[in-house]
Amino acid sequence: MKILGIESSCDETAASVVENGRLVLSHVVVSQIDIHKHYGGVVPEIAARSHIEVINPVVQEALERAGCSWDDIDAIAVTYAPGLVGSLLVGTLAARTLAILHDKPLYPIHHVEAHVYANFVVEQDLGRGTSRTGKGESRESLERELDSTPSKTASRRESYDSRVADVSSRVEPSSPLVYEGSRYETFEVARGEAGAISEGTSATRVSAAAYATETRSEAVPDGIEATSLPTFRLPTHQPAFPMLALIVSGGHSQLVLFRDHGDYELLGQTQDDAVGEAFDKVAKILGLPYPGGPSIAEAAKKGDAKRYKLPKARMPGRYDFSFSGLKTAVLRAVQHEVGKDFTFPSHELPGLVDDEMRHNFAASFQRVAVETLVDKAIAAYREFGPASVVIAGGVAANLELRRQLADRLPIPIEYAPIQFCTDNATMVATLGYYRAQKLEPADPYTVEVVPSLSMTKSKWAITK
Ligand code: KG4
Ligand code: ZN
Numbered sequence: 001m002k003i004l005g006i007e008s009s010c011d012e013t014a015a016s017v018v019e020n021g022r023l024v025l026s027h028v029v030v031s032q033i034d035i036h037k038h039y040g041g042v043v044p045e046i047a048a049r050s051h052i053e054v055i056n057p058v059v060q061e062a063l064e065r066a067g068c069s070w071d072d073i074d075a076i077a078v079t080y081a082p083g084l085v086g087s088l089l090v091g092t093l094a095a096r097t098l099a100i101l102h103d104k105p106l107y108p109i110h111h112v113e114a115h116v117y118a119n120f121v122v123e124q125d126l127g128r129g130t131s132r133t134g135k136g137e138s139r140e141s142l143e144r145e146l147d148s149t150p151s152k153t154a155s156r157r158e159s160y161d162s163r164v165a166d167v168s169s170r171v172e173p174s175s176p177l178v179y180e181g182s183r184y185e186t187f188e189v190a191r192g193e194a195g196a197i198s199e200g201t202s203a204t205r206v207s208a209a210a211y212a213t214e215t216r217s218e219a220v221p222d223g224i225e226a227t228s229l230p231t232f233r234l235p236t237h238q239p240a241f242p243m244l245a246l247i248v249s250g251g252h253s254q255l256v257l258f259r260d261h262g263d264y265e266l267l268g269q270t271q272d273d274a275v276g277e278a279f280d281k282v283a284k285i286l287g288l289p290y291p292g293g294p295s296i297a298e299a300a301k302k303g304d305a306k307r308y309k310l311p312k313a314r315m316p317g318r319y320d321f322s323f324s325g326l327k328t329a330v331l332r333a334v335q336h337e338v339g340k341d342f343t344f345p346s347h348e349l350p351g352l353v354d355d356e357m358r359h360n361f362a363a364s365f366q367r368v369a370v371e372t373l374v375d376k377a378i379a380a381y382r383e384f385g386p387a388s389v390v391i392a393g394g395v396a397a398n399l400e401l402r403r404q405l406a407d408r409l410p411i412p413i414e415y416a417p418i419q420f421c422t423d424n425a426t427m428v429a430t431l432g433y434y435r436a437q438k439l440e441p442a443d444p445y446t447v448e449v450v451p452s453l454s455m456t457k458s459k460w461a462i463t464k
Helices: 044-066 085-102 111-120 135-148 154-171 183-194 203-212 216-226 275-286 292-300 324-337 346-352 355-384 399-408 426-438
Strands: 002-007 012-019 023-031 075-081 106-110 243-248 253-260 263-269 388-392
Touching (some): 002 044, 023 044, 075 426, 085 106, 243 355, 275 292, 292 355
Parallel strands (some): 002 075, 243 388
Antiparallel strands (some): 243 253
16 A cells, blocks of 8 residues: 655655555655744744645655656545644645545544654665666565564664665665755755756745746756665664654654554653754754754764753653753853853843853753653653654654663664654655554545644544
């Protein structure tokens, strides 16, 4: 079963095709980061407009790169909640329209639940619509070999990774398929390749116009290929149930225990800011660029994580989090360090912070934020003894989080490649498959977006 996934809940427009909830055939993401970074955060109106500009070309690109016509697609899955209302509307309306037009079943997907399903993608065939002869064989023989020895030791994993790279390079040098980076990067390359696009033309227009006139092969694909990745480093197997999921993104921080697909329990969640939001806000205080997560992680590499003592919140709920106090503690400590009191405007603070202080604060904040998450995850592991522990959401890209969990958990921590941790449609299409096994599709004429919806409210009322 091949599912087309569509994601537009925040500032990434994405479409992917995934087969049987485990094999990614295409993965296209157009990020708006370069637009929003000028404002230090996502501007909802600009986000919605930018989604409209690229949604059709992005869907088309995902189909083409998967080598699929509409006849090959069995269903459409789309993020309908939660997120920015204007952003959600674009993807949802596109999906509804396509479902009606091509007569496909439509599965509305909860974005936070989808983040967890990034961990279920374990195979790739990014063959850009070319014949699969040779490539399929290579992958299948690799798979067979792995199936016969499913152990997950570090050396096994390493040798798998190196063989994946080997398979892809033997297959087809131009096969990879990721719109990495921003539209502006894409534009830079596209302009270089096509030569005829004037200064000031937006990348969006380039691709939209190219699609409209069917001359896209001149401008867009070459440029995209030049910025794409060779392959994803995928896990060797899907996580086992019961599965403990630590979901950490810009909008969510929660611990969820999955007994099976669709059968899960929320153990705890943040009572104020999400952890990604705290990374973004602390980055602003320190004068580091948006999005704060990656820039804090980078700055932290050069800092002393023990230099500043920052508080860990104590919460009444055993598995609840709080990050607002930590963020304020950083603000006060920075003010103290530069000799200004709390009346000093916080937007002027970064100008007074030197690099050494910035690196030390980034490292000290990251250590405490990550420890807070890991303390609770370990406590939940001890109480529930799950068969697997996965991390999901944008903050799951954080290497310090992965390192601390790996150090403290008695079983290996499982996570998806970074490209599947931040917002994307592969996770949406993957979850779509499991929902389609147990649930009836939605009526494309009536699906509504829900900007604010807890994952537990989207729980499956199983109908099959
Ligand atoms: O899942 P995501 O792409 O979007 C939401 O659904 O929110 O997550 C975005 C969040 C941002 O707050 C970003 O700062 C954070 O994930 N993030 C990171 C890292 N990469 C992205 N946080 C910490 N370390 C990272 N390496
Ligand atoms: Zn997300």
